[in-house]
Amino acid sequence: MKTFFLLLSMSGLVARTGRHHQRYEAGCRLIAGEENRCIPFKHRNPDKGSNENSEKVVEVLMINSSSGPGLLFPKGGWENDETVEEAALREAVEEAGVRGVLMEFLGHYHFKSKTLQDEFSPEGSCKAAMFALFVNEELETWPEQSIRCRSWLTIPEAYENCRHPWMREALKNGFSKWHENKMTAGEAFPV
Secondary structure, X not given: OOOOOOOOOXXXXXXXOOOOOEOEEOOEEEEOOOEEEEEEEEEEOOOOOOOOOOOOXXXXXXXXXXXXXXXXXXXXXXXXXXXXXHHHHHHHHHHHOEEEEEEXXXXXXXXXXXXXXXXXXXXXXXXXXXXXXXEEEEOOOOOOOOOOOEEEEEHHHHHHHEOOHHXXXXXXXXXHHHHHHHHHOOOOOOO
């Protein structure tokens, strides 16, 4: 898969709002993470006292939901003027204040949303394109920081805290399997 970068100047960090310019397919809102989502991740060194040959610990970034309990991965609608990859990167900046490299497309996940019912998708059907995002920058300020808190969690912690079952499936069957295969093969991650 191609590696995509999103460059925004600090003056350009403004969250997009509304659904008028978002993409729909057969009554299904397309989310960037078509609805678009990404699973931001990083590696940290093992805790002190661990064997120095221990593998690095993978952590994923989750954000609080603005509409209830539980944690989410950054997500949002796919606008007409951007690729699905650009939308996933934009949402990571807007909602979680992180930039990075899209490493892998993890698959499509379907879900229904009561809050996303509108004239284009009366049933609230959504199709999320999920990506693995290797985080290389955490911003001090970002568009939704007044309503979003970031949390770095291990995969088991993230699985426990996922608000929605489909997100747990994406974490377990998409991200975790992909990451394990990449580690087992000894493939490198960006620095």
